[in-house]
Amino acid sequence: MNDPASNKAGPAGGFVRWALLAVTLTALLAGGVAWVLGARSVADACWIAGTVAAIVPALWWVISSIRAGRVGVDVLAVLSLGGALAVREYLAGALIGVMLATGQALDAAAERRATKDLRALLDRVPRTARRRTPDGVEVVGVDDIVVDDVVMVGPGEVLPVDGVVLSDYAVLDDSALTGESVPVRCGRGEPVRSGSVNAGSGLELAASASAADSTYAGIVRLARQAAAETAPVVRIADRVAVWFLPVALTVAGLAWLVSGSADRAVAVLVVATPCPLLLAAPVAIVSGLSRTSRIGVLVRGGGALETLGRASTLVLDKTGTLTTGRPRGTDIVVGPGWTVDEVLGLAASADQLSPHVLANAIVREARLRGVPLSVPSSVTEEAGIGVSARVDEKWVTVGNLSIDGEEPEWAAAVLSRASFDGAVVAWVRVDDGLAGAILLTDPLRPDAPRTLRRLRLAGMTRVVMLTGDRPAPALQIGTVLGLDEVAAQQTPADKVARVRAESERAVTAMVGDGVNDAPALAAADVGIAMGARGATASSEAADIVLTSDRLDRLADAKVIARRSRRIAVQSAAVGMSLSLVAMGFAAVGWLPPAWGALLQEGIDLAVILNALRALRGDHTGPPPLSRDAEDLVRRFSAEHDQMRDDLSLLRDTAQQVAAGQSAGALVSLRAADAFLQDTLLPHEDAEDSALYPALARPLGSVEATATMSRMHAEIHRLAQRLHSHRELADEAGAVQPEQSDDLLACLYGLYALLRLHFVQEEENFFVLAPAFLSAADKS
Structure with missing residues (x-):
């Protein structure tokens, strides 16, 4: 991960490279003006100054590279600059100096300072701790804590050392260690780790390790060691230089040996100056960096x-x-005599004043569904348990409640479902009875x-x-x-x-x-x-x-990076091939150093123009939608959110049919059929008539939505079949045994089909609208 050019990076290195470009360019232009005015000696002096200004830092970069065990493109640049001075080809030297400085300046733009000092990690490390002694509580440096010391940690503070809980319980936010946002509850005697945040009331722990030997200090060490031990990145230019450098030196040496003229060797080195590597590759990469920055992706270096x-x-x-990373209510299960809106409304009303991440998720779910909330009173919150409050003359408790000894059948089903889904259960108790449960998961x-x-x-x-x-x-x-x-x-x-x-x-x-x-x-x-x-x-x-909090930007960045690198390699390969041809002409004396430098400028111009193609590119993200299409996506997305949990009506009805509860099953069947006929099917018809035609153009053709339309037809077929079962059951006053098998197939089939259909539309169509992604990330 470390950049091999890091010895040139940083604010000081960047300033040197930009200053070098200013000096060499000024020297070249001043010499050109003097030459036009006939002041040849002044022109030579200016060009010598530009060459010397370039050779000094270039020599230092070469020495630094060799110390690091690398031989890169800077070696050829130094040899070319030195050779130009030796044979008094001062214009060639000035031109090479400008080319070298331009490449370094481009690298300075590409290699922003990578802040790998892990400042956020270090800022989080506690510097002091509260230690309980027979005389009271004293504040000591965290390094003074030893094993078996009793440490007191206040609410919201980071645990300074690993230890064992001495309090009755502890509620900890382990997100810094595990990445999971849901706090965990630890009982007396359970081990806890440094780096966790105390999400409950004050707690006491017995230190089981010193600060240096604790978990969080280990994470900091891991990060530092990983950054230090990671192999350096070998840039495109240095890869090519591995073989090009010996080739150039061999040709230059042979030209000198055969002709006896040092001028030919210098001419070879001048045209061998790896300007396509020094210029074209950085141009392509910097162009890629420009494109990534425009889509909200910060790349710290080329x-x-x-x-x-x-x-x-x-x-x-x-x-x-x-x-x-934000839990969301995925299902609400209610006990006998309660409705989903009643249970959710009471739970969300009680949770309105709680800062807990799950409480916030429950409140968001209620607001998303349009459930009215009441102002709670007598609100109390017990860390690790939940919230209790008086809502509409009822005493409501929401959270991680113990249901031992009163586990009804529906509650057992909730626990089973939560274990399969990896969900967290927030139980809702109203007065003295268990009213329902809200299952929350971190959605994809x-x-x-x-x-x-x-x-x-x-x-x-x-x-x-x-x-x-x-x-x-x-x-x-x-x-x-x-x-x-x-x-x-x-x-x-x-x-x-x-x-x-x-x-x-x-x-x-x-x-x-x-x-x-x-x-x-x-x-x-x-x-x-x-x-x-x-x-x-x-x-x-x-x-x-x-x-931006959007994962799709990662794919955009990968596409841009791949294309920029391909153009950089192409530009370098073409440029170096032309340089090889020019080296042949220079070796036989057909190309003097100054003309070689000018020819090299022409090669540079060609490969730079090619490298600038990296600024352009095909649209890397989803096809853009019109404003009308985005408005439709927003509308149907909101309808999905409102209907998603109503799908559980189908599963609940199936469970009653399977259990042989014919009378209760009929009530549920009527509710499920009403939901399908009055809400869901009109929604599907509107998608077919409004949304899908609006998506046809950006997706390329109407065939892009054809499979979804076919699924709509299957949903209609099963819904009509279910409606027929409801009519038969209404006539008989209950669901009949002979209906059970086909009715169960309809119910479970519709439930699975609709869940899949919702996901497919959201992932294939709704995700095309930036407004949808923004709303989804905030939900």
Whole structure:
């Protein structure tokens, strides 16, 4: 991940390179003016000054490269400059100096300072801690804490050392360590790790390690070591220079040996000056950097863009990268006598004053569905348990409630479903009874499937997910996205080891967003951070930062990087081939040094114009939509959000039919049929008549939406069949046994078909609208 030109990088290095360009260009132009005015000696003096000004820093860059074990393109530039002075071809030397300085200035633009000091990690490390002693509480330096010391941690503070909980319980935000946003509850005697945030009330812990030996200090060390040990990026120019340098020196030496004239050797070196490498390759890469910046992707240097263009393995974090990182209500299950709106309204009303991430998700869900909320009173919140409040004369408790001894059948089904879905359950108790449950999950980003398909087309042949989350939700996402490998419950050290293993097999890019991802980002060949939510250690450790909270920008950046690198290689290859031809003419004496320098300028101009093609390119993202089409996407997306949870009516009805509850099943069947006939089918018809025609032009043809229209027809067929079953049941006053098999097939078939259809429309069509992605990321 480290750029080999880092010895020239930084504010000081950038200033030197731009100053060098100003000096050499001024010397060349001043000499030209003097020559036109007939002052040949003044012209020579100006050109000598320009040549010397270029050779001094170039010589230092060569020495630095050799110390680092590299021999790059700067060697040829130094030899050409020195040779031009030796044979008194001062104009040639001045021209070479300008070419060298221009290439270095372009590199200065491409290589912005990569802040790999992991400032965010270090800023988070506690400097002091509260230690309880027989005389009270004292504040000491965190390095003074020893094993078995009793440490007190206030609300919102970072745990300074690893330890064991002495309080009755602790509620911790482990997102810095695992990436998971849902706080965890630890009981007395359970081990906890430094770097976690105390998300509950004040707690006490017994230190089990010193600060230096604790978990968070280990993450900081991992990140530093990974950044220091990662192999340097070998730039395009240096790859070509490996073979071009000995060729040029051999031809120059033979020309001198055969002709006995040093002028021919210098002429060879002049036309051998790797200007296509010094100029064309940086122009193409800087053009790529310009394009990425316009789409909200910050690339810290040209080396990072080149590496992204070559990368064939992609390693991704889950939470906040492939998922939104914001829990969302996916299902609401209610007990007998309650409705979904009643349970959700009471729960959201009670949660309105809570800062908890799950409480916020419940409130968002209620507002999304248009459920009216009441102002709560007597609100209390117990960390790790939940919120209790009086709402509309009812005492409501929402959260991680114990239901031991009162687990009704529907609640057991909720627990089973949550285990399969990897969901968190927020139980809702009203007065003394269990009223319902809200299942919350971290949803997949709507642009994730399309983004991964585009990345595979752009050269990513292997995609791996590493997450600190549990195996169940990780494997589900891996299956949906078709990932090559999924590894769950990964610590920061595990992630670093896996990234290094992947890097040994192929050029590897790593994408993450949390503090726990920083070491792995530093270990990857190119680290990419989701940085839209603020400066984090991941952004500091990364080579590339996605400044907008949209994963599809990663595919855009990969496409741009690949094309820019291809143009850079093409420009370098063509330019160096022309230089080889010119070297032949110079070797036989047909091309003197000054004319060789001018010819080299012509070659440079040609390859630079070719390199500038990287500024242009085909549209890399989804096809653009008209404003009317975006408005339609916004409308139908909102309708999806309102209908999504109503789909559970189909599954609940099926469960009652399967259980033989014929009377209750009829009530549910009527509700499901009313939802289909009055809400869902009109929605599908409107999509066919309004949305799909509006998408036909940007998608290329009406055939692009034909499969979705065919699915609409199948939904209509099953809905009509279900309607017929309802009419038969209405006539008989209950669902009849002979209806059960076909009715169950209709119900479960519709449920699965509609869930799939909603996802397909959102991932294939709705994701085309930036407004949809923005709304989805904020939900």
